[in-house]
Amino acid sequence: MTANGLKQGNSGQCRFCNTRLQRKSIFLGAMPLANSYLAREELLARELFYPLEYVCGRCFLAQTEEIQSPRAIGPHKRMEWQVCCLDTESGRGVLMIFTQLQLPGIYIIEPEPINDERGFFARSFCRQEFIEHGLNPCIAQCNISFNPYKGTLRGLHYQNAPYPEAKVVTCIRGAIYDVFIDLRQDSPAYLQWGAVILRAPDRRMLYLPEGFAHGFQTLEDDTEVLYRISEFYHPECARGIRWDDPAFLIHWPEVPRRLVSARDKEWSDFMI
Structure with a gap:
């Protein structure tokens, strides 16, 4: 766990779903995007995704777009993501x-x-x-x-x-x-x-x-x-x-x- 209470992932793996990453995502800061439209008490009840040290694109968007834990997403559910971080397969993101x-x-x-x-x-x-x-x-x-x-x-x-x-x-x-x-x-x-x-x-x-x-x-x-x-x-x-x-x-x-x-x-x- 980090000082924020966030689970720290292993090097080279998404810290939510353990998907193998080819390289790290970009660190975007200490406060989540959700902070702008969630009440503080609701925000603290969520599993936050920052800092983005090790997180795949699928889990990043699960946090920002769906405002839910990635664990709630079924492994076979198809989703269209507006990705803002690195894609785990190609090592590329929205560049x-x-x-x-x-x-x-x-x-x-x-x-x-x-x-x-x-x-x-x-x-x-x-x-x-x-x-x-x-x-x-x-x-x-x-x-x-x-x-x-x-x-x-x-x-x-x-x-x-x-x-x-x-x-x-x-x-x-x-x-x-x-x-x-x-x-x-x-x-x-x-x-x-x-x-x-x-x-x-x-x-x-x-x-x-x-x-x-x-x-x-x-x-x-x-x-x-x-x-x-x-x-x-x-x-x-x-x-x-x-x-x-x-x-x-x-x-x-x-x-x-x-x-x-x-x-x-x-x-x-x-x-x-």
Whole structure:
């Protein structure tokens, strides 16, 4: 027993059902999620599942979703779990899928949904997973841009030292052609550009490390974009690259009418 009165499992086994685990689940803290919607006296009467040192996904969800002891669940009963911890067979949990693109440091991040009759549940951000992949997990600001017209072009923008910013860009409505330029002088891809298409139904995210210029062109009317940014906005460090700068020769999708702000049209040619 632990100091909390919780049964401590053996190494490599779920402490509730003794299922063999390939690795430990993530420690989530000392207080159970159930504490938010159960009275204290009722909570103390339950067999608590924290700390999550050794617990399988089935037993974790038995505690969080069903609020009952895993022992009350029949061994042959089929259940759909919105798992929030590691799966005992594969060693994976509800994680995000990180795919590195050709330019170093650029990632496409995709949620890995768990589906049931209600829809799906997925993780869209995890500080620990960002750190494990060498990405900046800080979020200083979140911004939204709404673009009523197809062919709207924003960018390309970046923030200079001492306040460079990493970004996670998600298209939450419509679709965008998303462009990025590597401006890191020590990078093997210095001054190279790349592009991806982000569509709201795909729920993919684009991670841009510090030192990249970023912009996009909308592919549909009424497109909305969410940015999660690692640094606060410092107007004295704000910089831009014109969308048609001859130093880069970016290929943008053809549109009958391209809408660009006056400010973005006036950026000087980039000096190499």
